[in-house]
Amino acid sequence: MKRTYRCAILLAAAVLFGATAYAEKPKVVILATGGTIAGAALEPTDPGYKSGAVGVDVLIDAVPQLEEIADVSGEQIASIGSQDMNDEVWLKLAKRVNQLLASDDVDGIAITHGTDTLEETSYFLQLVTKSDKPVVMTGSMRPSTAMSADGPLNIYNCVAIAADPAARGRGVLVLIDDDIHSAHDVVKRHTTDVATFTSGEPGLVGVSLFGENTWYRAPAKVHTAKSEFSIAADQKVLPRVDIIYAHANMSPDLIAAAAKNGAKGIVIAGVGDGNMTAPALAEVGRVVEQGVVVVRSSRTNGGITRRNIEVNDDELGTVASMDLNPAKARVLLQLALLKTTDAKKIQDYFNRY
Numbered sequence: 001m002k003r004t005y006r007c008a009i010l011l012a013a014a015v016l017f018g019a020t021a022y023a024e025k026p027k028v029v030i031l032a033t034g035g036t037i038a039g040a041a042l043e044p045t046d047p048g049y050k051s052g053a054v055g056v057d058v059l060i061d062a063v064p065q066l067e068e069i070a071d072v073s074g075e076q077i078a079s080i081g082s083q084d085m086n087d088e089v090w091l092k093l094a095k096r097v098n099q100l101l102a103s104d105d106v107d108g109i110a111i112t113h114g115t116d117t118l119e120e121t122s123y124f125l126q127l128v129t130k131s132d133k134p135v136v137m138t139g140s141m142r143p144s145t146a147m148s149a150d151g152p153l154n155i156y157n158c159v160a161i162a163a164d165p166a167a168r169g170r171g172v173l174v175l176i177d178d179d180i181h182s183a184h185d186v187v188k189r190h191t192t193d194v195a196t197f198t199s200g201e202p203g204l205v206g207v208s209l210f211g212e213n214t215w216y217r218a219p220a221k222v223h224t225a226k227s228e229f230s231i232a233a234d235q236k237v238l239p240r241v242d243i244i245y246a247h248a249n250m251s252p253d254l255i256a257a258a259a260k261n262g263a264k265g266i267v268i269a270g271v272g273d274g275n276m277t278a279p280a281l282a283e284v285g286r287v288v289e290q291g292v293v294v295v296r297s298s299r300t301n302g303g304i305t306r307r308n309i310e311v312n313d314d315e316l317g318t319v320a321s322m323d324l325n326p327a328k329a330r331v332l333l334q335l336a337l338l339k340t341t342d343a344k345k346i347q348d349y350f351n352r353y
């Protein structure tokens with residue numbers, strides 16, 4: 001073969017190979033909402049800092065290795081500490097997630113978020129995301145300026161999961177400290193520990209070691225593409241649901257106050273198996289009569305709150321939260337109340353989601 005032909009063939013092969021390699025790099029959008037992962041302190045050892053001080057571009061630039069695993073772009077959805085997370089940001093985030101995932105140009109989404117309410121936002125997205133494509137959330141316990149900041153590796157692993165076809169169909173996932181959790185199960189268990197998240201009895205969905213993912217299981221409950229819940233384009237707010245924490249000598253006053261102040265639903269973070277004092281229980285009966293939906297959950301953060309154990313839910317008209325803790329039960333009740341106030345139907349949601 002003439003030398004010029006050989007050169008042309010080699011050149012064409014190189015262009016083709018380059019184009020294929022480029023086309024095969026998964027496209028991941030990072031949606032940033034703030035939190036410690038975007039936090040900044042004055043000193044690397046300063047325990048005090050400001051959440052959400054750093055923008056998404058700075059977070060991406062801090063991890064140049066992302067280029068090797070995905071074609072990454074970033075958008076700023078909010079810049080808040082997640083203690084300030086609210087319905088408005090949830091709705092904005094959910095709508096953007098669904099919009100992006102509907103596009104053939106997006107393979108997965110990574111979301112940065114404060115750790116305080118990550119368990120709630122992830123469960124909210126798990127219920128309203130209309131796609132099997134990966135949606136993976138992460139945060140960090142140390143600010144971006146800290147000595148030994150945990151954010152950059154968490155972002156790297158989070159993007160590696162969002163880019164992994166094996167993450168599809170596993171619902172919304174949370175990556176923290178190498179562990180991959182299901183949004184249904186993940187709970188923050190410690191104020192400062194970098195391994196602050198646990199999935200309790202259901203266990204991890206997988207692990208990620210410097211972007212190499214190992215998968216253990218698929219979440220058992222209904223989620224994402226199969227979920228019956230959705231957010232209307234013009235949805236501006238969600239029904240108000242309050243959580244009331246039970247304790248020894250609990251008075252009924254806060255239950256009555258929640259109903260009086262407009263709560264459409266109340267979740268009791270009950271003692272043990274969703275229990276509360278007799279006066280509190282009597283007040284629950286009264287607000288149920290007024291049309292407020294009351295869900296009994298447990299402040300223990302473990303096990304299942306079942307129907308009719310020490311409380312007669314059938315008589316009282318209450319709902320048992322099953323395996324959802326109070327924070328997650330609140331999310332499901334907000335979405336359930338968009339569809340119905342029938343306690344039996346809502347119990348069916350709690351059994352399945």
Ligand code: DGL
Pocket residue numbers: 034035036037051080081082083113114115116117139140141142
């Ligand atoms: N204020 C908290 C938040 O944004 C800080 C905790 C964190 O992000 O790790 O959720």
